[in-house]
Amino acid sequence: MKKVITGNHAVSYGALLARSQVIAAYPITPQTQIVELLSEFCASGKLNAKFIKVESEHSAMTACIAASATGARTFTATSSHGLALMHEMLHWAAAARLPVVLANVNRAMGPGWSVWTDQNDSLSQRDLGWIQLYCESNQEVLDTTIQAFKIAEKVLLPVMVVLDAFVLSHTSEPVDIPEQTLVDKFLPPYDLKTKLDLSAAKSYGALTNPDHYFEIRYKIQKAHDEALHVIKDVDNDFYEHFGRKYGVVEAYRCEDAKVIVVTSGTISGTTRGVIDEMREQGRKVGMLKQKLLRPTPVDELRSILYKAQKIAVIDRNLSFGHSGIFAQEIKSTLYGLAGAPPIYDYVIGLGGRDVTPDDIREIIDNTFKAESPRDTIIWRGVRL
Amino acid sequence: MKWLEKYKVQVPILEKESDYPNWAISMTTTLLNHTGTWRIFRPIYLNKIPPCNNECPTNEKIQSYMDLVKQDKLLEAYKLILEDNPFPSITGRVCYHPCETECNRKDYDESIGIHCVERFIGDWGLKKVPFAKPATKRKVSIAIIGSGPAGMASAYYLALNGFNVTIFEKKAKLGGMLRYGIPAYRLPKKVLDNEFKKLITLGVKFRTSSLVGKDITLDNLRKNFDFVIIGHGAHKNRPMVIPNEEASGVFSGLDFLSQINSGKRPKIGKKVAIIGGGNTAIDAARSCLRLGSIPTILYRRTRAEMPAVSDEIDAAEAEGIKIEFLVAPVKITVTKKGKLTGIELIKMKLGRPDASGRRRPVPVEKSNFTLKFDSIISAIGEQVDLSILSADITKTEWGVKADFIGRTNIQNIFAIGDCVTGPKTVVEAFGAGKRTALQIMGNADKIQHKVERPVQYSELNLDYFEHTQKVPPPQMPVAVRKKNFKEVHTGYSNVNAKNESERCFSCGVCNKCDNCFVVCPDLSVLKDTGEYEFDYDYCKGCGVCAHECPRYAITMIEESKAEVE
Amino acid sequence: MTEIRFHGRGGQGAVIASEILASALFAEGKAVQTFPEFGVERRGAPVQAFLRYDEKPILLRCKVYKPDHIIVLDPVLTKTVNITQGLKPGGWILLNSTQVPKNFRFEGFRMAIVDATSIAIKYRLGAKTAPIVNTAILGAFVKITNLTSLDHIIDGIKEYVPVKLEENIHATKEAYEMVRKI
Structure with a gap:
């Protein structure tokens, strides 16, 4: 179904169709509409997800990390200073290999206070281990959001979907919103192998001495290497389902x-x-x-x-x-x-x-x- | 390694990339890390002596029976008291409770009402618990001179352990000072009689109206008994040594109390002067009041120096008894026919401290004055009657010479209570009796000696306690009680006793509050066996348990000095 | 490619109007793109919204500088804002007004007016002191430009306007009838 919607709402529809199970977010211009619509979806029952209201972006990402560690499909959205406030926990999500999907609306960092677009917010988070995908149109935003979950869950890395403030976030244009059944086929439920399990208690993210830390970092890089192939495969797979593809470049x-x-x-x-x-x-x-x-x-x-x-x-x-x-x-x-x-x-x-x-x-x-x-x-x- | 086997942990092998988890997830238990090896100090559970127990002349395990009352374990509480003091219904009433004076809680809000709880348990036990039967009889005979508190306590423990005990009492009834010295409004005769049933049940033989020295000699007792315990007390009135002391209408305090306690009503008239500041003086004054007279206490020092128990002085004053301080008798005034008219007094002032540490009263020159009274009771102290003793027994200024355990200079002769110390308290006599019994029984190792440093207030962790008020000891209103000899204090209810015992800090003694178990950051406090134990495999010796123990029942000791496992 | 610029005040519904019109044009098979003036919206302050449509996909991602038509939701703006800036010659100026404001020059442009305020008040759209005129003005715009059908506009209203659906549709239809070319 084609609909004239904003970039923000394209993200919301992507998270809806991906059947997100936990959403934790804090409002910030120009992102707010994303989670606003998602909260409406949750309230109306259209989306069967737990919407967690938090007191900051740091907490939003923390909640996402915890939710994702239990194996729930987890989503959040933010922008600019909100992303900056998440910084510590962005490290956490990546180093814990949790497939959190985050939509970041590119907004310039203050001061001077700005709500308008540039890329310094997301690029400041370049070296954390997140996959970053930049979008050109509202259609690409929606499609990338859906793809992001599949990529994240395959390589166990968090994925950031990035869109420009206002130029996409607040701009309405026709978007082909895929059928849920088709999205379900493309993106089936997943099972996180090392999820939190009360019956087999483990220590997560604890002290890791120099004997082991290095190897775990090595594995993150290996996951990124693998991601290069996975992202292309997922894009091709997406094309087979929906007839659209974007390529890594x-x-x-x-x-x-x-x-x-x-x-x-x-x-x-x-x-x-x-x-x-x-x-x-x-x-x-x-x-x-x-x-x-x-x-x-x-x-x-x-x-x-x-x-x-x-x-x-x-x-x-x-x-x-x-x-x-x-x-x-x-x-x-x-x-x-x-x-x-x-x-x-x-x-x-x-x-x-x-x-x-x-x-x-x-x-x-x-x-x-x-x-x-x-x-x-x-x-x-x-x-x- | 032993501890690895114990927990069946295996060290994971991390060689290949696939051996690693995706992120920092533990692959085995943290029990791998034997953190106990880091310890420099180790905590140990070490119960210490609380000040109440240390100060108690019978060393009652007060904090322990408080804990039992708290848990509604009244039978256990009663039995625990009897281990140290056979007659808690008596001490619960008449003890001057040094335990409460030393109670650490007094520095926090108010000391625990220990004697009230003790009395509650004692009375509960008398009512509910069958009297103990003696153990297998032994062929050892004991003669005890005097059925007062010292003799009673000795008799109880010796008879309980199978000794053959006979008590010789000069008076017609048993109890000595308990019966004849202490007024019924403090210790009802029925309570005393009930407590004596314990001795009767234990098969103690009583020879009343048998005055040693007259009816039977000490030498005789020494021949016929394996052990003799002298405990005849201090019943001799100390004279004032002033003119007209022998006049009619002048009573000795003990005689006066003895008459009342024997059911007589001495004729004392309306206005009565009581000379002295000790417990006998207070008892005599309050008894006078109950006979309908107007007593006035005359004391040569000030309130601060009064040897009487403070609570008793308070009670006397509450009942309206007047105390004149800093006055000393000069002579009893009489008519020419010898009829008593009053007393001439001299004003005193306090000078330098004397041997007792109290400031010595010094007469103020030419300050003599006279007060009119119908009778005068002299209660300036009691002395030990040493006439019954044989010459070979060593004596002191006070009485018989005996050590802490009651041993005299002659083997198999012991002396305990007031006859050794001069007039002291019931509980001290109980304690002396118990110690001598333990010695004779061959359990001298169980005799507890006072420690120099019981648990200090500063050693407690007060953050764990809420301020609470002491449950006030219930008593009859003044207007009612001063008209008769009915017991003034009516005693705690079960709820009162429980509430009061819950206030106990349990200084230095673990009462299983679980705090260490909860606060240990290494989960190294185990209670699998029902008792707390430290798991020294993992205890890092951080000391949180010891610091957070509300009652100083955990001590940190240097690891190098700890016993090697 | 055709570009339309909306002038209004915060609260009048200019942005929603642009979205309704975009959805109507999209229903015509056009490629569309619409966005508000980027920034922080404040009630009563002058705002703009932009709309592009084309037969082929729209690639352009910048503001509209040379609109083909303009729609003005408040005649007072003609005094404070240079509303004809960049307007292509021959473009439509649709003004919500009872008359052409004095000293307002529109040589080289086409001009139409409609009293959308009275219509909005009549149908109780918005408050009396701040009527919402967006749906009415769209009826007028469709009439003068014939870019899309009234039905498509009404479908757009159904999608984008959350309350008083019937009243809004009536207002649109009434303005469609009442708009006056100058």
Whole structure:
């Protein structure tokens, strides 16, 4: 059934169709509508889940961890400062290998206080062991939410579904909401093998000395390695059920492209339109949309980007004192590859500054013209 | 390793990636970690002497019977008391209860009403529990001179253990000072008679109206009995040594009380002066009041120095008895025909402390004055009649010379109670009697000696106690009681006794409150056997149990000094 | 691609109006995208909502800068907000008003007015002092542009308006009849 809904509600429907069993969340703009609708689903009986009201995001994630450890399918949503407040427990969820699914609405961190979008909140949680999937449209949001549970439960890692504040969260567009029976087929109930069991009491997350800690961390990395395959398999499986797939990265008109623009989130949509327009003009430009940030899809990135002459990375985020974070990612991915193309790092749209087709055209034109990449960030739209 | 076998734990092998769990989940019990090896100090359960028990001359295990009363185990409580004191209905009434004076709870709110609980148990036992029968008879004969509290206690334990006991009593009835010295409003005769039934049931033989020295000689007793216990008390009135002391209308305190206790009503007139500040003086004054007279106590020091039990002084004052302090008799005033008219007194002031530590009264010059009285009771103290003793027995300033156990200089002759110490208390006589009995029975090791340092208030963990008020001892209203010799105190009910016993700290003695079991962070307090035990395999010696023990029943000792298992 | 901009005040229902219109256009088989002005909504403050529709999927993810039409829910906004900013020549201006405000210039645009406030008050939509005019104005917009059918709008109302369904439908129909092209 196709329905015109917001990105937030697309998440809610995803969590509904996935038959979440425990939801614990704390409200924060621009996420609130996600759990608002879910709480309505719980109240009306449409969703048979325990909705736990908590006093903070830290507690929300703690509750999710505990619920997930019992084997319940667990969901939460947050944004920005809420995600930051969860930080400690985000570590916990990953290191405890609990398949919690979290939707994060990308909102800039304060101060200055901002409710608008950029990616610094989720990218600050990059190194925790969570799988991160960035979405471009409301349909992708819903589909990714459903996929996230399957991925999480297969590799026992928590998954973060990321969507831009307002540009997706509050934007309504047609979304094909799948049939429950079909989703049930795709995502059957799962059984966590090492769940909390009163009849076989164990100590969970206790002191782990240097004799063993290292090995357990090694296993998290191995799980991420495995996740690369699992995410693709799940996407393919999803395609077989629903006819839609997204890939861990998407190469858009990259064949014979001299310049490839690397994007994530909603900027991908605007860029896609610009690419179409420029291709009509005969310009050899393509786009790589990076949906999966962690684990890093190294092979995909290399095989696509290697062929280009120049790469323009658009970062709606910034690692202060260094550069845009996706640019770092791409650089390190291509490092050591003989003849790898130069990388141009464009930082744009922080704190929800609108990113228009003109901005993208300018970035592409600039990249075509530039001789060699500067060491520093190329700022777009800073009025200074 | 022994402890591994005990818990059937196996050390997991972690070699391959698949050996590892996905995250930090324990793969075996934490019993693997023998944390007891970390211990520097170890806790031990070590019961200590509570101040009540230490101070009690019979060493009643007070905290233990409080605990039993709390649990409604009255029979066990009664039996426990009888181990140390055969006559709790008597001490429950007349003991000056040093236990309560020393009770640690007094520093918290109010001391426990121990004597009231004791009396309740004693009376309950007299009513409900059959009297004990003696053990197998032994062919050892004991003569006891005097049926007062010292002799009674000795007789009880010796007879209970099969000894052949005969008591020689100069008076017609048994009980000595208990019967003739203590007024019925404090110790009803019926209670005394009932307690004596214990001795009768045990087969103790009584020879009343047998004055040793007159009817039978000590030497005779020494020949015919294996052991002789002298316990004839201190019944001789100490003279005031003032003019006209022999005048008609001047009574000795003990004689006066003895007459009343024998059912007589001495003619004392309306206004009576009682000279002295001891228990006899108070008893005499309160008895006068009950005979319809107006007694006035004349005492040469102040209230603080009065040797009488404070509660008794309070009771006397509550009944309206006037006490004149800092006055000493100079002479009894009489008419020319020798009829008593009153007493001439001199005012006193307190000087330097004397041998007893009390400030010595010093006369104020030219402060003489006279008060009118119809009769005068002299109660300045009693002395031991030493005339009955044979010459070979060593004596002291006070009386017979005997040690803590009652041993005199002659083997097989013991002396106990007031005849050794001069006038003291009933409970001290009971204690002396018990000790001598234990010695004769060959159980000298069971004689408890006072410790220097019983459990201190500061050693308790008071966080575990709520402030509560003592259940006040129920008594008859003053207006009613001062008109007759009926018992003033009516005693605790079962509920009163239970409530009061629940206030007991049980200083230094484990009463299984479970606190250590609950607070131990290592779950190393076991109670599988019904008794608490430390599991030293895992106890880290953190000391939380000892610190949190409300009653200081756990002691931390250095591991290096602990016995090696 | 066609872009429509709504001007209103917080509480008048501009955002819901854009959603109803989007769902109606979607029912026509169009690709749609609608969103409020991003930020914090406050009752009474000027707000905007945007709507895009197209025959092919909409890729664009930025604000609407050059709308094809504008719908104004409160005539007073013509004095405080530059409502025609970026409006493409020949675009419709639909104004909730009894008359064209004085000094309001609309050369090169098409202009229509409807008294949606009176209609909303008549059907007791919202409070008398803050009537909710969103459903009424949509009836007028459909009439002047013929972009979708009144039935599709009514279906949208059924989906997005939680209360007073009949009254809202009546208001929509009444405005459909009463709208006046200038």
